[in-house]
Amino acid sequence: MSIFCFCVFSGSFVSLFEVGHLITSGNFSKVYEGTHAFSDKVKVALKCIPKRRVDRYLDISGHSKPVLAEVALMMRVGEAPSCPNILELHQWLEDESSFTLILEYPEPCRTLEDYILFSGPISEAQARLFMLQVLQAVKHCHERGVYHGDIRSRNVLVTLHSLELKLFDFRCARLISSKGFESSQYHGSEAYTPPEVLGQSTFHAAAADVWALAVLLFEIIHRYLPFESFDAIQHGYVRMDPTLSTACHDLIFHCLSRNPAHRLTLQQLEEHRWMKA
CATH class of the missing domain: 3.30.200.20 (Phosphorylase Kinase; domain 1)
Structure with missing residues (x-):
């Protein structure tokens, strides 16, 4: 070498x-x-x-x-x-x-972003396998008092032979505060930005992560992102594949509520019927 x-x-x-x-x-x-x-x-x-x-x-x-x-x-x-x-x-x-x-450095591996782009369509069953793993990573971070701050497909590795996922890149991470964070402290991907960061002075780690996980699930299944601009994040309509199961529609819909108080919690997300299927 x-x-x-x-x-x-x-x-x-x-x-x-x-x-x-x-x-x-x-x-x-x-x-x-x-x-x-x-x-x-x-x-x-x-x-x-x-x-x-x-x-x-x-x-x-x-x-x-x-x-x-x-x-x-x-x-x-x-x-x-x-x-x-x-x-x-x-x-x-x-x-x-x-x-x-x-x-x-798991080998062979690629980012989830590249896997989505080059692997072909991903079934709901495989998407569920991926989401369960990312959710476990996010829950573990929260249990340790850490907000990752930049959950997105580019920051997840897929080990190709086992399809094991690993969250990485803690550059934006912060210690979780019960008071939340000032919106100016958000440094994650623009496409995953929760609407409260754009329209309110503060945001909270758990609600922001639920939003990001729903954006990630949408991206895995559709192979493109649900929002193309900040205006779409705040006001746009989420168009989901009509062939998806009712449970999948329901999970994404309730995690992408623009009011963070109306979103599922991480625990409710884990217990949702689509995740349990």
């Missing part, structure tokens, strides 16, 4: 891993394939995050100084007993200019 781009990693890091091809690149990080040099060539994902002045940090026990929020919250959700539907953080390193996260 070729080794390159050492400039983004510290010297101690290079001695542990062979850095392979670029998996994905975003505005705030780059993710490379990595191979552990001393552990039977175990594959990992290496996420390199340049330090920025706007980075958020959290105090966590066992550390003498605050830790990058993304790292701290991944450590929080990763404490035993962990959730198999959340990508595991193996280790993290910090130098003067960046953080490097050493992450679980």
